[in-house]
Amino acid sequence: MLRSLLNLVAVAAALALAACTISSPTQLVGPDEGSSPLPVTFVAYGYKQGDDDIWRRTEEAPVSYALSGKAYVAADNSMTLRFVPLDNNGYLLSVAGNEPGALYGTAWVKGQIIVIRMMLADDGDVALEKAKATSPPDIASDISPEDGGLGVTKRETLDYLVALMRKGTVATEPLVAWVAEDPDAPTPTTIRKDTNGWKAE
Numbered sequence: 001m002l003r004s005l006l007n008l009v010a011v012a013a014a015l016a017l018a019a020c021t022i023s024s025p026t027q028l029v030g031p032d033e034g035s036s037p038l039p040v041t042f043v044a045y046g047y048k049q050g051d052d053d054i055w056r057r058t059e060e061a062p063v064s065y066a067l068s069g070k071a072y073v074a075a076d077n078s079m080t081l082r083f084v085p086l087d088n089n090g091y092l093l094s095v096a097g098n099e100p101g102a103l104y105g106t107a108w109v110k111g112q113i114i115v116i117r118m119m120l121a122d123d124g125d126v127a128l129e130k131a132k133a134t135s136p137p138d139i140a141s142d143i144s145p146e147d148g149g150l151g152v153t154k155r156e157t158l159d160y161l162v163a164l165m166r167k168g169t170v171a172t173e174p175l176v177a178w179v180a181e182d183p184d185a186p187t188p189t190t191i192r193k194d195t196n197g198w199k200a201e
């Protein structure tokens with residue numbers, strides 16, 4: 001499932017193998033929680049960061065999604081995305097596959113740009129130490145090492161970790177994509193950060 005998610009933004013396979021995330025053995029986001037910040041149907045084109053702070057369009061084929069209820073489902077049914085509104089164009093993102101459980105992160109959506117922060121920037125041990133050090137005892141006790149990342153079992157733990165991710169206490173790497181309703185429409189060459197978040201060029 002993680003590899004499929006990373007294909008959404010078309011980063012390298014080596015990065016997929018090295019990535020660590022927040023996960024749970026059961027879905028912690030309810031079916032009625034999702035919102036629809038993206039078009040009813042869309043394709044997502046991946047962008048990859050170079051040696052600078054510029055993300056450039058990759059050669060990977062775009063991934064197609066369609067809204068089903070309050071979730072977006074990949075055309076091949078490999079992934080289901082749920083966006084739970086937070087604030088300032090931000091969302092809690094839940095990614096589920098065909099097996100029990102889910103991966104979690106945040107998403108920033110504005111216009112046709114989506115920036116997903118799901119991959120932990122630190123290795124699992126460092127991320128675990130930082131997360132536990134800044135969490136109340138009842139939250140810290142629910143955070144455990146899992147597949148090189150962090151495992152949780154309670155929604156309150158997930159919400160707390162998402163807040164730490166948004167503050168940067170638990171560091172993450174951005175995955176950047178351009179969303180289009182028309183797969184034949186032109187796409188920007190680059191996407192970069194700016195004072196308002198992100199912009200296409």
